[in-house]
Amino acid sequence: MSVTAFAPETEARLALARQVADAVLFEGYVLYPYRASAAKNRLRWQFGVLVPPAWGAECEEHAFQHTECLMEPRAGAALAVELRFLRARRRTVQRALPDGRFETVPELRLEDRVLVPWDEGVEERVEAVVPVDELLAGDVTIPFGRPAGEETEPVLDEGGREIGRTIRRYEELDGLLRLSARELDGPYRVMRLTAVAENTSTWLPPAGRAADRDAALPRSLMAAHLLMALSKGAFLSMTDPPEWARAAIGSCRNLHTWPVLAAEPGRADVMLSSPIILEDHPAIAPESPGVLYDATEIDEILALRTAALTDEEKREARGTDERAAAAIDLADSLPPDVWERLHGAVRGLREVTGPPAMADAPGPRPPDTPWWDPAADAGFDPQRDQVVVDGRSVGAGSRVVLNPGLRRTDAQDLFLRGRTATVEAVLHDVDGAVHLAVTVDGDPGADLRREQGRYLYFQPDELILAQEDA
Structure with missing residues (x-):
C-alpha cells in the first residue's frame, strides 16, 4: 500500500x-x-x-x-x-x-x-x-x-x-x-x-456560451x-x-x-x-x-x-x-x-597564471598566451599583419575613421559613422576576407574589450585613415 x-x-x-x-x-x-x-x-x-x-x-x-x-x-x-x-x-x-x-x-x-x-x-x-x-x-x-x-x-x-x-x-x-x-x-x-x-x-462551461x-x-x-x-x-x-x-x-x-x-x-x-x-x-x-x-x-x-x-x-x-x-x-x-x-558573474573559468604584473589581481586571470591559436594560424599574426587602407598600410596601433554603410549594416553603425578608432588586430577568415578589429576612441570599455578580445569588426573599405596617420 x-x-x-x-x-x-x-x-x-x-x-x-x-x-x-x-x-x-x-x-x-x-x-x-x-x-x-x-x-x-x-x-x-x-x-x-x-x-x-x-x-x-x-x-x-x-x-x-x-x-x-x-x-x-x-x-x-x-x-x-x-x-x-x-x-x-x-x-x-x-x-x-x-x-x-x-x-x-x-x-x-x-x-x-x-x-x-x-x-x-x-x-x-x-x-x-x-x-x-x-x-x-x-x-x-x-x-x-x-x-x-x-x-x-x-x-x-x-x-x-x-x-x-x-x-x-x-x-x-x-x-x-x-x-x-x-x-x-x-x-x-x-x-x-x-x-x-x-x-x-x-x-x-455555462450553458449557452463557449467555455471561457x-x-x-x-x-x-x-x-x-x-x-x-x-x-x-x-x-x-x-x-x-x-x-x-x-x-x-x-x-x-x-x-x-x-x-x-x-x-x-x-x-x-x-x-x-x-x-x-x-x-x-x-x-x-x-x-x-x-x-x-x-x-x-x-x-x-x-x-x-x-x-x-x-x-x-x-x-x-x-x-x-x-x-x-x-x-x-x-x-x-x-x-x-x-x-x-547583481552586476554580473563569471562561471566556469579555470584559473591560469597571468603576467607577473597581474599576480596579485583578484578573480580569474587572463591566459599568458595570445587569444588566437598560433599553431593553427602559423601563417598569420594579428598583431603584425598589415592591410591597405586609403593606399597606406594599416596594422595594430593605426588610427582610422569608421565609415560603415557600404554593405549590410545595423543600427549601431548610425552612431559609429565618423568616429575615430584604434586598430587592435588584422584578422583573416577562412574565406580569405580581411577584417580589422578596432576599439572606438573614448569607449570606457576599451580596456575590457582588449582583455577579452571582444572587438568591433570592419572590412578595409569601411575605414578611412585618420588625418594624423595619413
Whole structure:
C-alpha cells in the first residue's frame, strides 16, 4: 500500500530540489511592473496549466501531464512523489456602506496600498510514497480533491475603522495521480517509470456560451510539476544517459512536461518533471537576492526598474498581491553589496597564471598566451599583419575613421559613422576576407574589450585613415 509520510532523509533531499521547483511554481506569477492593471498581468498562468477536460476540449490547453523516465532502484526501494501546483483564489473587493451593507468596487484605496480584484495563487501538494514492487504490480492511482470555499477578511484604515472587506473564493477541484513501472530488457536492471497528473474536474462551461478561460482557471492546476525521489537507487539522465540506455530513453514519452535530475551534482536520486525545459541539476544563482517572479528579466535590470517605480505604482503593486508587495520591498531594501553582486558573474573559468604584473589581481586571470591559436594560424599574426587602407598600410596601433554603410549594416553603425578608432588586430577568415578589429576612441570599455578580445569588426573599405596617420 502507498503511504503519504516522507522519511526525514527523503524530505531533506526534496527540500533542496524545491528551491528550483519553487522557481517553476512561481514563474511569471506576477510580472513587472507588478500591477494588476498592467496589460501583461491580465492573461495569467502560462506554464503547466492543467485545465478541466471540458475546457481542454475547447482550446489548446491540456488536462494532463504525462512523464516517463528510467530508474535503477535497488532491492526494497520506495518512490516518493510530490505533485505541486497553484490553485487560484479569486479575490473580490467590497466597500462598506453607512447602513452596514457592502458593495463590490473596482478598487479600495488605503494609505499604503490600492486593493483591486485579483486571482491569488495558493500552493497545493499531493504527496505519496509507494514501494517500487507495488508499482511493478500495476497502476497505483491516487485521487485528490479540494472543496469549494469562501473566506472573508475585513479591510481596516490606518485608524482601525472597517472601510471594506475582501472576499476570496475557491472553486471545487479534483484530480488524479497515476503511477506505474515496467522492467525493461537490457544488460542492467532498469525500469521505465510512468507518472500522469490529471485534472478530472467535471465542471462544464455555462450553458449557452463557449467555455471561457477566466471561468476555467479556478478549477485548474497551475504551474503543475512533479518531484520524485528514490529511497535507494538512481534515475538516469534523459539528456546524457549511458550508451546502453539510449534506445530506452528515446522510447520514453513525455507530454507537456520534461524530467531532469534535480539532486545536487554527483547524485541522481531526485527527478523534477517540469513544464519548463531545464537542464540536469538546475540551481538558483547564488547572487539572486530573492524572488522577483519575472524570470524573463535579468535580476539587476528588473530590481533597478522596480525600485524606480513611482510611489503610486508601488501602492497599486502592494495592493495587487502579497508576493508583488514583497518584490517591491526587496528592490527598495537591497544593500550596496547585493547590487554589486547583481552586476554580473563569471562561471566556469579555470584559473591560469597571468603576467607577473597581474599576480596579485583578484578573480580569474587572463591566459599568458595570445587569444588566437598560433599553431593553427602559423601563417598569420594579428598583431603584425598589415592591410591597405586609403593606399597606406594599416596594422595594430593605426588610427582610422569608421565609415560603415557600404554593405549590410545595423543600427549601431548610425552612431559609429565618423568616429575615430584604434586598430587592435588584422584578422583573416577562412574565406580569405580581411577584417580589422578596432576599439572606438573614448569607449570606457576599451580596456575590457582588449582583455577579452571582444572587438568591433570592419572590412578595409569601411575605414578611412585618420588625418594624423595619413
